[in-house]
Amino acid sequence: MSDIIGVAIDSVLITLVLSLAASGLAVVFGLIGVINMGHGAMLTLGAYLTWATTTAGLPFILAVPLAAFGVAIVGLLLEHVLIRHFYSKPFETLLLTWGFFMVSTEVIKIVFGTDFRAVSNPLPGTIEIGALQIPAYRAVVAVLSLLILLTIGFIYKKTTFGLRIRALVQNQEVASLLGQDASMLYKQVFVAGAFLSGLAGALISPMLSIDPYIGNVYLVRSFFVVTLGGLGLLVEGTIIGSFVIGGSETIFALATSQVFAQTIVFVLAVVLLRFFPRGLLAGRD
Amino acid sequence: MGKSTLVRTISGLNIPTAGSILAGGRDITRLPPHQRSRLGIATIVQGRGIFPQLTVRENLEMGRLGAPADKPSRLNEVLGYFVRLGERLDQKAGTMSGGEQQMLAIGRGLMTHPQVMLLDEPSDGIMPVLVHQIAEILVEINRMHKLTILIVEQNVPMVFRMTDRCVIIENGSVVAEGTRADLEATDAMREYLAI
Numbered sequence: 001m002s003d004i005i006g007v008a009i010d011s012v013l014i015t016l017v018l019s020l021a022a023s024g025l026a027v028v029f030g031l032i033g034v035i036n037m038g039h040g041a042m043l044t045l046g047a048y049l050t051w052a053t054t055t056a057g058l059p060f061i062l063a064v065p066l067a068a069f070g071v072a073i074v075g076l077l078l079e080h081v082l083i084r085h086f087y088s089k090p091f092e093t094l095l096l097t098w099g100f101f102m103v104s105t106e107v108i109k110i111v112f113g114t115d116f117r118a119v120s121n122p123l124p125g126t127i128e129i130g131a132l133q134i135p136a137y138r139a140v141v142a143v144l145s146l147l148i149l150l151t152i153g154f155i156y157k158k159t160t161f162g163l164r165i166r167a168l169v170q171n172q173e174v175a176s177l178l179g180q181d182a183s184m185l186y187k188q189v190f191v192a193g194a195f196l197s198g199l200a201g202a203l204i205s206p207m208l209s210i211d212p213y214i215g216n217v218y219l220v221r222s223f224f225v226v227t228l229g230g231l232g233l234l235v236e237g238t239i240i241g242s243f244v245i246g247g248s249e250t251i252f253a254l255a256t257s258q259v260f261a262q263t264i265v266f267v268l269a270v271v272l273l274r275f276f277p278r279g280l281l282a283g284r285d
Numbered sequence: 286m287g288k289s290t291l292v293r294t295i296s297g298l299n300i301p302t303a304g305s306i307l308a309g310g311r312d313i314t315r316l317p318p319h320q321r322s323r324l325g326i327a328t329i330v331q332g333r334g335i336f337p338q339l340t341v342r343e344n345l346e347m348g349r350l351g352a353p354a355d356k357p358s359r360l361n362e363v364l365g366y367f368v369r370l371g372e373r374l375d376q377k378a379g380t381m382s383g384g385e386q387q388m389l390a391i392g393r394g395l396m397t398h399p400q401v402m403l404l405d406e407p408s409d410g411i412m413p414v415l416v417h418q419i420a421e422i423l424v425e426i427n428r429m430h431k432l433t434i435l436i437v438e439q440n441v442p443m444v445f446r447m448t449d450r451c452v453i454i455e456n457g458s459v460v461a462e463g464t465r466a467d468l469e470a471t472d473a474m475r476e477y478l479a480i
Contacts, residue, residue: 163347164350167343176317177298177334178319178347178348178393179322179350180350180351
């Protein structure tokens with residue numbers, strides 16, 4: 001029984017952490033249609049900036065927002081110099097962000113090297129619930145992930161800024177005819193996505209060994225999460241997509257091996273996309 | 286240039302290949318649409334252009350967000366003109382009828398406190414009874430707010446009921462212009478307009 005509860009809790013934790021990792025892509029791809037191949041690189045950069053600043057002596061709690069803002073600035077530069085000229089051209093933005101991924105990966109290698117790096121766990125130890133032991137930091141990140149997603153949902157659904165974005169997504173021409181500066185709104189969304197990717201990289205960094213390709217795993221998974229959940233469904237879509245891609249893997253691993261469970265999950269994702277090409281929650285917005 | 290192209294060009298959605306557009310003596314030819322809107326030009330596009338996934342209230346709020354910051358909200362005024370909108374404030378705009386969507390588009394434009402309102406085919410796909418109602422409201426808005434309304438329309442009776450001055454454009458050329466009386470004065474023109 002405790003095994004099942006343990007797997008269930010593990011599944012929830014993985015779902016929420018993956019939701020956090022995918023949130024930046026959910027915003028950029030889901031709202032403004034930019035197939036951001038640089039999402040993983042932004043996540044990697046967030047992790048490295050956290051490693052660099054904590055290694056330099058900055059407390060982890062300050063290093064995390066600093067890393068997120070650092071990645072947001074990189075996102076701003078990328079958007080301002082390149083992306084803003086190609087918003088209506090998905091293939092071009094895909095190539096540009098792919099280019100960003102390759103260049104930034106090489107820059108990371110040059111600046112930080114290719115050795116594995118590790119950020120000290122700021123909350124070592126476990127939380128004990130009965131016989132179950134949950135890693136404390138992982139639990140905190142899961143709760144933070146949920147709070148971050150709920151905050152994104154609140155901003156999107158309940159604020160004036162969110163209203164402008166929802167209008168822009170539905171009809172850019174009319175939004176601009178109502179006095180909305182579409183270019184500025186696109187920029188803000190892209191930078192917000194970069195910020196979230198950096199934040200995810202920073203928060204996840206103590207949970208794994210950092211190398212220049214750490215973001216690649218999350219890039220592929222994030223695309224599955226966003227497309228499975230449904231574009232534009234920032235909270236519920238991201239969580240459902242993350243459960244299918246991340247959380248269910250733990251459950252499948254109960255009955256089989258980890259590698260086979262991963263295979264099952266990706267086959268399942270492809271089959272689901274065949275029957276729900278607009279995502280599992282499409283039409284619920 | 287076609288009639289809809291004219292509206293799109295004035296609103297900034299199309300860039301003219303020649304000529305210039307002046308608003309209050311200022312050259313706005315190169316201004317993007319959002320800046321023209323801020324100068325007081327409200328455009329109601331053909332097909333209405335409501336945000337279907339937003340509620341009626343949110344659509345109207347988008348109009349308010351486009352108004353100058355020092356202007357008060359016109360929500361009550363708009364709901365006074367279009368009573369049906371008040372009954373459907375929390376309904377998704379995409380679920381309303383064509384006529385109600387047109388009322389919403391006009392009401393939302395009014396929320397921006399415009400000095401000029403451009404309407405592109407407001408009777409398109411709307412029941413005749415609602416066309417009449419919308420025309421009456423537009424006349425009242427024009428009278429109450431001293432709002433200049435430029436309307437592109439193929440429904441001649443509607444145009445004649447509303448307008449002070451008409452310009453007939455066909456295939457990009459001006460065929461005739463004048464008041465309703467001017468245009469109805471000759472048999473040839475009455476036949477041309479099928480009235």
